[in-house]
Amino acid sequence: MPNNRSQRIDVLTLKDILIPSPNSIEIDDSIDTDRISGNDTVIHAGCRLFGSQTLICDGVELGAEVPVTIKNCFVGPNVKLKGGYFENCVFLEGAEAGSGAHVRAGTIFEEQASIAHTVGLKQTILFPFVTLGSLINFCDCLMAGGTSRKNHSEVGSSYIHFNYTPNQDKATASLIGDVPNGVMLNQNPIFLGGQGGLVGPCRIAYGTVIAAGSIYRKDVLKPDHLVFEGGGRGGSVPYTTGIYRAVxxxxxxxxxxxxxxxxxxxxxxxxxxxxxxxxxxxxxxxxxxxxxxxxxxxxxxxxxxxxxxxxxxxxxxxxxxxxxxxxxxxxxxxxxxxxxxxxxxxxxxxxxxxxxxxxxxxxxxxxxxxxxxxxxxxxxxxxxxxxxxxxxxxxxxxxxxxxxxxxxxxxxxxx
The missing domain is CATH 1.20.1270 (Substrate Binding Domain Of Dnak; Chain:A; Domain 2)
Structure with a gap:
């Protein structure tokens, strides 16, 4: 093999994987091919694999819609990553991501969690079945809720989790559901309506529905409530960046x-x-x-x-x-x-x-x-x-x- 940093995949390098266009797949020299399984795995044209920690299990499909770039990711069985960039994250069995994804460090998709197209995640943990729509930025969150793929917590399209303050800090992680109840897969789902946003750090109880179009800035600690926000009042007041008036x-x-x-x-x-x-x-x-x-x-x-x-x-x-x-x-x-x-x-x-x-x-x-x-x-x-x-x-x-x-x-x- 050549000594350059990366190379085009040879069919023999990953002999058990279906590679429709083997000359168009790039694998970095750092990849341990023993960590890439071939049973029912498909890697489509244009995909690129980097990082010694990268793991790809059985039944994975990469790049069905547009090319996928993976760097030090752990991709579990039957995961479908349809297109985008993925680095230092984990996908458990049956998780899916649409094209245009940008998924970075500290992110975990548990079983059957999914995102549609053009979603940005970092330091995000999605429990089983949680579903995010399209055109979403949802960093620094943990989200749980729901009992199945037909009864799941969901984030509507064009949603933002606001995770950066005017005082330039990111101590803003939001807990949407919780761990002690969420891991039991028996809680009412949470719905965050599209064209809206959540200003972290928030805590949101199970069964909460935040109406579409709402920019929500509060905690919802009582379960099973519909909450909504109207248009904010206009105005101009003195403001000094750097002063926390409540902590x-x-x-x-x-x-x-x-x-x-x-x-x-x-x-x-x-x-x-x-x-x-x-x-x-x-x-x-x-x-x-x-x-x-x-x-x-x-x-x-x-x-x-x-x-x-x-x-x-x-x-x-x-x-x-x-x-x-x-x-x-x-x-x-x-x-x-x-x-x-x-x-x-x-x-x-x-x-x-x-x-x-x-x-x-x-x-x-x-x-x-x-x-x-x-x-x-x-x-x-x-x-x-x-x-x-x-x-x-x-x-x-x-x-x-x-x-x-x-x-x-x-x-x-x-x-």
Missing amino acids: KRQATNNIVYMANLFALMAWYTHIRGLFVGERFPKALYQGLIDTLKTAIDERTKRFSAFCEKLQHSLQLYEKQMGDSASGKLVQQKKELIANQNLVVERIGENLAQIETYANPKFISIIEKKIAVCDPVYIDVIKSLDHVQAQLGTQWLQQIVERMVAQMLDLFPSLR
Whole structure:
């Protein structure tokens, strides 16, 4: 083979894969061809593969509509990536992406999650069945809800998750659903109507419908509500970039989000790991764990950057407000500035102990169900009865609550 950095695929290089136009497929020298399966896999003309971590499982189809570029992605069985750019992300069995996708680091598509054409994602986690329409930017979110492909959470076309503030921070991740209930695949779906947007960081309960055209800026903590926003009032008021006039909700929602990611890590470690096998190879599982660690690292970094900005904000705020500066707000900022590093330490300590965050009774239930039927993740989880599912939810909810309590102990004024 030539020594140049990348080369056109030789039919013999990936001999078991259907390549309609083999001379038009490019594979980088970094690719480990042993990590690319050939059973019922199709790679169409123009596709490009990069990265030593890239994994492609059985039944995958790449580039059916337009070429696909993949870099260090973990692509599970029967995934269809119809066109676009994908880097450092994970696709579990049956996930799909339409053409024009731009999917980057920290993104996880769980089973049968899908996006239509021209969707941008980064640091986004979609639970099974979650569906996004077209022309969407949906970075820094976790979305769950729904029970099947016919009853799923959905984001309407032309939707935006606003994840960057005028104060130039991205501590804005939104929790649409949650982990303890969402992993049980038994919750009412959430619908975010098209031509709208969500201004992060938000928390949205199951069963919520946000009407089309709404730019929503609030939390929806009560389930099964229709919410909507009218046109905003016009106006012009003095504004100073860099001053945070409220921090409690932003800080608290970030803490809750991080705690949910930690609960998801416990679920992946103790439950997802039980499914490793032919349909869920160990390399795919490891990619899932590593990508979730990336997501936790991202949220920790963004929270720390937010806290660092509060020192300058505090100086500007006290200079502008003088004696009328709010004592409570000042105290909240000082606590966040002083204790931000302890948040990082506590997250690291808890991750190091993830193996101890197990619920043996619930694990035993899953093991028994796997033993008597095919180890298909969705089928096993959906076979749980109400009492069994509640046991799993309570286990994960306790993890979330414990993590949140640990964090808020550092910031008493946020309570």
